[in-house]
Amino acid sequence: MDLYFEMYSGISGNMTIAALLDLGADRKKFEQALQSMNFGKYTLEFTRKKVNGIDAGFFEVHTEDGQHLPTHSPKYSDAVHEHGMQGHNHAHSHIHGHEHDIQEHNYEHEHSHEHDMKVHNHEHEHSHEHNHEHRHLAEIEKIIDSGSFSDKVKNDAKRVFNILADAEAQAHGVDRQEVHFHEVGAVDAIIDIVGTCVLLEDLAPEHIYISDLYEGRGFVRCAHGNMPVPVPAVLNIVKAHSIVLNIIDDEGEHVTPTGAAIAAAFGERFSGGNFIIDSIGIGAGSREFKNTTNILRVMKISAADRKINKTQSGFYNITKENDAVYGIKDSDVIVMETNIDDTSGEVLGFVMEELLKCSLDVFYVPVYMKKNRPAYMLSVICKQENEKKVSDIIFRHTTSIGIRLYEADRIVLPRKQVKFRSSLGDVNIKLAVHNEREYIYPEYDSIKEITLNNGIPVKEAYRIVINEYEDKFGSAVK
Numbered sequence: 001m002d003l004y005f006e007m008y009s010g011i012s013g014n015m016t017i018a019a020l021l022d023l024g025a026d027r028k029k030f031e032q033a034l035q036s037m038n039f040g041k042y043t044l045e046f047t048r049k050k051v052n053g054i055d056a057g058f059f060e061v062h063t064e065d066g067q068h069l070p071t072h073s074p075k076y077s078d079a080v081h082e083h084g085m086q087g088h089n090h091a092h093s094h095i096h097g098h099e100h101d102i103q104e105h106n107y108e109h110e111h112s113h114e115h116d117m118k119v120h121n122h123e124h125e126h127s128h129e130h131n132h133e134h135r136h137l138a139e140i141e142k143i144i145d146s147g148s149f150s151d152k153v154k155n156d157a158k159r160v161f162n163i164l165a166d167a168e169a170q171a172h173g174v175d176r177q178e179v180h181f182h183e184v185g186a187v188d189a190i191i192d193i194v195g196t197c198v199l200l201e202d203l204a205p206e207h208i209y210i211s212d213l214y215e216g217r218g219f220v221r222c223a224h225g226n227m228p229v230p231v232p233a234v235l236n237i238v239k240a241h242s243i244v245l246n247i248i249d250d251e252g253e254h255v256t257p258t259g260a261a262i263a264a265a266f267g268e269r270f271s272g273g274n275f276i277i278d279s280i281g282i283g284a285g286s287r288e289f290k291n292t293t294n295i296l297r298v299m300k301i302s303a304a305d306r307k308i309n310k311t312q313s314g315f316y317n318i319t320k321e322n323d324a325v326y327g328i329k330d331s332d333v334i335v336m337e338t339n340i341d342d343t344s345g346e347v348l349g350f351v352m353e354e355l356l357k358c359s360l361d362v363f364y365v366p367v368y369m370k371k372n373r374p375a376y377m378l379s380v381i382c383k384q385e386n387e388k389k390v391s392d393i394i395f396r397h398t399t400s401i402g403i404r405l406y407e408a409d410r411i412v413l414p415r416k417q418v419k420f421r422s423s424l425g426d427v428n429i430k431l432a433v434h435n436e437r438e439y440i441y442p443e444y445d446s447i448k449e450i451t452l453n454n455g456i457p458v459k460e461a462y463r464i465v466i467n468e469y470e471d472k473f474g475s476a477v478k
């Protein structure tokens with residue numbers, strides 16, 4: 001089973017959690033994992049929401065005194081981040097103080113919100129006087145390590161946080177260890193990121209495919225001022241991980257840095273094609289956009305793993321990812337040739353049959369030889385190890401007294417032979433893979449048989465068999 005993240009209206013941490021839960025991932029495991037870490041006070045809200053009439057899961061984090069952290073709440077440094085343009089009424093600016101409540105104070109502190117990441121060290125000292133709590137990457141990694149969940153989840157979560165920290169560091173021109181995740185935002189980020197890793201581990205997909213990323217335009221207000229959308233951290237992630245970005249005709253931030261970091265950490269690019277959907281999870285965002293529906297859809301798909309199953313079982317004998325696309329390079333073949341002008345057609349026919357037992361291909365090409373003699377060039381393609389067998393057959397049965405020999409490279413497509421029960425009868429089919437597409441080649445002998453048995457034209461027999469096979473299995477490998 002694979003997962004497919006469809007990010008046509010962006011992605012955020014909260015949307016991811018909501019979509020994975022909606023898909024059936026284990027909420028208990030998620031909550032237990034969070035409880036096992038000591039990192040702040042919060043409550044979790046799991047509800048449903050109608051977004052443009054679509055029923056979706058909704059997930060939100062509330063801090064101690066009942067304030068919630070909206071999907072796009074600031075987690076880093078000192079962003080006030082009002083989101084005025086998005087038209088929702090979360091009181092972002094005072095969320096900053098809430099984790100400090102637990103510590104020392106619960107009033108807003110404008111001064112600290114104004115400081116810039118670049119002058120963080122200086123400002124940080126200043127803020128210490130006021131017991132401001134900022135968490136750096138190292139501290140967050142310690143919190144993750146303290147949790148009672150698998151090493152895989154720990155490593156995955158740290159990977160996502162590192163992607164986020166790198167993007168922030170680059171945006172603000174500081175070292176990644178200096179990036180400070182604001183206390184309240186860090187709580188939300190830990191919940192979203194560790195939670196996502198736990199839920200993904202629970203679903204255990206073999207592959208996670210992602211669509212292109214779709215982001216709006218305009219600006220989003222932060223303490224730094226108006227940040228262009230895509231916000232700098234998102235752009236840095238997209239750039240560093242070669243995620244395909246589409247800018248859509250819609251105002252506002254659809255992709256948060258956390259969402260982009262999750263996509264970057266887990267996603268493999270999905271190149272389209274057919275797949276069977278086993279189930280769909282829909283996670284609602286907290287925003288309303290003019291032209292898009294603020295949801296993330298994550299699907300359990302099973303056609304995408306056809307190639308992988310085949311690979312694992314040696315079905316196609318694909319050893320490298322690219323072999324399915326370009327074919328397999330095979331360099332241990334030789335071509336053996338000889339020109340023959342004085343062996344009978346009957347014997348040449350027999351020689352071909354014998355040679356085919358130990359070679360990959362055998363053919364005759366009509367040629368004119370010296371002294372104007374019509375003759376045949378015998379060409380044999382075989383594995384190097386069969387060189388002697390081939391030369392023995394040629395020298396033994398024909399009048400040839402010399403063979404040319406070339407080493408050759410080949411590009412061959414992964415292929416396999418299957419028996420298919422069509423409505424016209426059983427057919428042997430050769431399947432080959434190229435550019436993640438499966439090509440269907442019914443064997444002529446089978447087609448001939450069903451043509452004669454059913455009294456239909458050969459070309460009709462081919463068409464019916466191929467259509468029936470495609471209807472049943474599709475032609476996409478990935």
Ligand SMILES: O=C([S-])c1cc(C(=O)S)c[n+]([C@@H]2O[C@H](COP(=O)(O)O)[C@@H](O)[C@H]2O)c1
Pocket residue numbers: 012013071072073074075076077078079081117168171172185189220222231232233234253256257258259
């Ligand atoms: O607070 C800071 S430094 C900040 C930086 C950036 C950059 O892109 S740099 C973006 N934001 C905005 O904060 C919220 C929270 O995002 P999450 O990924 O933590 O949910 C979001 O709107 C970002 O664009 C803040």
Ligand code: NI
Pocket residue numbers: 076168171172233
């Ligand atoms: Ni930032």
